[in-house]
Amino acid sequence: MTHSNRNFVLAYLMLVALPVLGLVGVLRSGRNLTAPISLGGQWKIQMDAGKLAALPCGKLLTTSQDPGFAISQSGKNFTVNVGNSLTPSSGEIDGTAVMARIMPSTGSAKDAGCGGEHVLSLTATVDPKANPRSLEGTLSVNDCPACVPVEFHAVRVDQVKSKGGH
């Protein structure tokens, strides 16, 4: 092997091969990391429609043709979309506990008798072992002692599947 080739091999080992070994180490050590529980996707919700309609903002959910919601997740934060009459709202995941505040859109708030301090609160617990993933929790209205929280059960309908690309 000539001097120049030896130098090339040495440089290659130091600048390419060693970092690649480092990469292998990172990939191995990263296996033990845990990320927040996955909630992203479409969810179907089951609850007592009568009780929900009695809540100040509940009508917005009961009038929806498709009783469900979509979650877009980024780490422990997520955005929940519930029909057209409610603005996309943000929530947070803490372990298996889920919390979100669902706000009515400006136009529909008055009709449904909510808005201002009346905001729907979603609190739930995820069952991480359930397949499909499910949520158990309550929908309640903030600052409304007279309002009875409504229990709900939600099941994720589109499990993470990447078939078609775009």
Next chain:
Amino acid sequence: MLNMFTLVLQIAVVLAVCRLVGTLFLKIHQPRVVGEMFAGIMLGPSLLGLIAPQVSAFVFPPSSLGFLNALSQIGVIVFMFLVGLGINPKELKSQGHAAVLTSHVSITAPFVLASFLAIYLYPRLSDDSVPFMSFALFMGAAMSITAFPVLARILTERDMLQSRLGTVAIACAAVDDVTGWCILAYIVLLIRSANTGNPIWLTVGGLIAFALIMIYGVQRLLRRFESIYHERSALSDNALALMLLLALVSALCTEWLGIHLLFGSFLMGAIMPKEQKFVRYVLDRFEPIVVTLLLPLFFAFTGLRTNIALVRGREMWMYCGVIILVATTGKLGGSMLASWWTGMPAREAAGLGTLMNTRGLMELVILNIGLDIKVISPALFSMMVLMALTTTFMTSPALEVICPDKMVRAGMEVATREELAVGQLGLNPAGD
């Protein structure tokens, strides 16, 4: 249902905004494509949706975006074919060991740094449906890519394509892109086979067989295009349509095999004949419609998926800043170090690092795939888009400072193999 009024309105708005912003960017010495990328972001929820939500909902109702996406994807498929066509692996061979080392370091440095960053970001911006390995590999591939077409455009506009810096940069970017796409194919394969339950060996076997057929079978047939071009100094419409058809069939094959449409069209482009005049002729035939009509639609669609509002709070902006810093350090620093080590003067090495740090459109293509296969979250997607815009935007001004025009004209003469290869290491271009 397809609403033609909405679709045509969308195309008109996208074209108008992209042309306008692209022209404005030309005035500040940025390539038009950078302006068009910014225009796409402006049309999405980050600007139009924020300041005029009613207008945004009227022009881009969510139910209509599928058609816009379909059109933009056709554009990206043809674009990837053209990118593959423009890449010539022989260019790297002619540059000798020094360029080989530089190109490989410019991949491994950002890749390794990105995987370290993945350890920090995974618990914060991902979720348990994504295995760490896929997340880290994707971050690595996304950070190590170089926008070959944007790079070529910057070099052409600055009259640097024939300089030593330009030839090395083009060769390294070609290697980076091919490597980046191979790694990405592997990640897509990993994720899709995990989701579909298909054995991975079946897909890998199929892909290897497909690649061998393309390289040793189809490539020979493609030479016929080149000989017809030389006989007649032109290709008939039928020949051009056949070329497009082959790119689409190849795209369908890779999609069917379980990776992605874009890999097939890229591969078909990569195995096309590489004679310069022929390549230029084919590019001239296809580029106008792709660049002026279809790519702006892709920028707009990417912009509609990018929501900078998701990057909220000091913490999230810090993640975004760290991503930009790591991407720049890895790519710019890695390329600079390797080229300087192999004998390039420090200033030129810095120029090469700056050029290699251009991610542009290729980054957006990769990020969209990542979001589609759900390996990155919407917030991380938005941060990475910001990183792509920042690193692309900074290239021209940084290059102007590091390698001003007069320096390029005065000192950076046309490269020869010997010039590049003989450096501190005394590397021999022929490898002996």
